[in-house]
Amino acid sequence: MAELKYLSGFGNECASEDPRCPGSLPEGQNNPQVCPYNLYAEQLSGSAFTCPRSTNKRSWLYRILPSVSHKPFESVDKGHVTHNWDEVDPDPNQFCMAGRPQETYNYGRRGSKHILLHMTAGERSVKQKWENPLIKPSYPVRTHYHENSIRLRWKPFEIPKASQKKVDFVSGLHTLCGAGDIKSNNGLAIHIFLCNTSMENRCFYNSDGDFLIVPQKGSLLIYTEFGKMLVQPNEICVIQRGMRFSIDVFEETRGYILEVYGVHFELPDLGPIGANGLANPRDFLIPVAWYEDRQVPAGYTVINKFQGKLFAAKQDVSPFNVVAWHGNYTPYKYNLKNFMVINSVAFDHADPSIFTVLTAKSVRPGVAIADFVIFPPRWGVADKTFRPPYYHRNCMSEFMGLIRGHYEAKQGGFLPGGGSLHSAMTPHGPDADCFEKASKVKLAPERIADGTMAFMFESSLSLAVTKWGLKASGCLDENYHKCWEPLKSHFTPNSRNPAGPN
Numbered sequence: 001m002a003e004l005k006y007l008s009g010f011g012n013e014c015a016s017e018d019p020r021c022p023g024s025l026p027e028g029q030n031n032p033q034v035c036p037y038n039l040y041a042e043q044l045s046g047s048a049f050t051c052p053r054s055t056n057k058r059s060w061l062y063r064i065l066p067s068v069s070h071k072p073f074e075s076v077d078k079g080h081v082t083h084n085w086d087e088v089d090p091d092p093n094q095f096c097m098a099g100r101p102q103e104t105y106n107y108g109r110r111g112s113k114h115i116l117l118h119m120t121a122g123e124r125s126v127k128q129k130w131e132n133p134l135i136k137p138s139y140p141v142r143t144h145y146h147e148n149s150i151r152l153r154w155k156p157f158e159i160p161k162a163s164q165k166k167v168d169f170v171s172g173l174h175t176l177c178g179a180g181d182i183k184s185n186n187g188l189a190i191h192i193f194l195c196n197t198s199m200e201n202r203c204f205y206n207s208d209g210d211f212l213i214v215p216q217k218g219s220l221l222i223y224t225e226f227g228k229m230l231v232q233p234n235e236i237c238v239i240q241r242g243m244r245f246s247i248d249v250f251e252e253t254r255g256y257i258l259e260v261y262g263v264h265f266e267l268p269d270l271g272p273i274g275a276n277g278l279a280n281p282r283d284f285l286i287p288v289a290w291y292e293d294r295q296v297p298a299g300y301t302v303i304n305k306f307q308g309k310l311f312a313a314k315q316d317v318s319p320f321n322v323v324a325w326h327g328n329y330t331p332y333k334y335n336l337k338n339f340m341v342i343n344s345v346a347f348d349h350a351d352p353s354i355f356t357v358l359t360a361k362s363v364r365p366g367v368a369i370a371d372f373v374i375f376p377p378r379w380g381v382a383d384k385t386f387r388p389p390y391y392h393r394n395c396m397s398e399f400m401g402l403i404r405g406h407y408e409a410k411q412g413g414f415l416p417g418g419g420s421l422h423s424a425m426t427p428h429g430p431d432a433d434c435f436e437k438a439s440k441v442k443l444a445p446e447r448i449a450d451g452t453m454a455f456m457f458e459s460s461l462s463l464a465v466t467k468w469g470l471k472a473s474g475c476l477d478e479n480y481h482k483c484w485e486p487l488k489s490h491f492t493p494n495s496r497n498p499a500g501p502n
């Protein structure tokens, strides 16, 4: 495939014409009585018409047929996509065994009371053997799952084999966790995509929010109404609300999606950092106009996620029929290697907000619906400092994923393609091995995270896990909590030992 071209600049006002039709953008106005090349003009609004200029987003598309040219939408199976944040009962107490999805079984009645036992299926069969015969086990009257640990870790999510089942990007979407309300445009969802096949004569658009897509395994060739983007692991892209896209894949492919409802991603303010740094605006790439005038007699399917449900409509042409466009509401991509890292060069561990690539702000100053944060390769030079992440409890929820390599706070167990969720106020931090090593190591300048890329979706909302996340994915790591079990007291009441071994 010939190398794709891009425009650049975060949020820029851009204009692009497919070179096959020079002059296809109307000059001096948006809606001429007749557009050049007899195209249709169509506006795509990404903000209320009346938003202040600084947040106003819209693009004008000049296309062979307008998007309205489709048959009515019909509801289709939404697979593992959900916005139901009540599938799993929250349960922060440790009554159940940590980290294991459990079911509630009715073990009969004693007097007027039902005796309910919370067990995994395995525990139930063991228990039935020694059960008091006076209490007769009955069938489960109610099965529900407890989010019985609020520190969750997943092994790499399994990608279906193409030889067994063909799955494309849309049928391979799985919602892992989320919070908020899709109808009032406030909240977020975290999805995992697991696919092995290109979308064939199918495109997708999301009426509910923006997708920040983080491919972890396999590249994505994304056709959009604005043109084509190739997004490889260690790059990310954002496809905003309403934009139609179709994804080609080349192998068994996996990645993460942060969906935010009702807001768009912004670059974080830099404050005293100054005018440059972190993710620089010029490194964000925008596709150039590309169209196909393709009839699809068998029908092209447009899939829409609307209020959390999926709908499909047929049309007889490709939706990628935009010959020219202009505006500031576009899809874009960014290569994480371009992130200009700012960090502690004297002492102490700075908070991970210094690594924010993009933020989706809430209305509360400084509080994000979700931040996208990375842990990029860098130098670690802080003197007299415990350099890995500190132990902490955070009022925000932290979902982490790993694109490649390993994560600095965990010696093992957190693998590329897996994930972890540390819910609001849940204690977490380095595992015991990491603590021991980092407290003893002789400090010298060192490369941290070389060849690795971990990231965090951090949210001010309290995230709920889905049934798929807890159970159906089959990837929950039941032993996660054990990584902290070896932590022991090093307290030496008679020796202050202020400086440690250095």
Ligand SMILES: O=C(O)Cc1cc(O)ccc1O
Pocket (backbone or CB within 6 Å): 350, 351, 352, 388, 389, 390, 392, 394, 398, 409, 422, 428, 429, 456
């Ligand atoms: O929990 C984590 O590993 C993420 C994280 C990293 C860090 O350097 C400081 C705080 C934090 O939450």
Ligand SMILES: [Fe+2]
Pocket (backbone or CB within 6 Å): 392, 394, 398, 422, 428
């Ligand atoms: Fe954390």
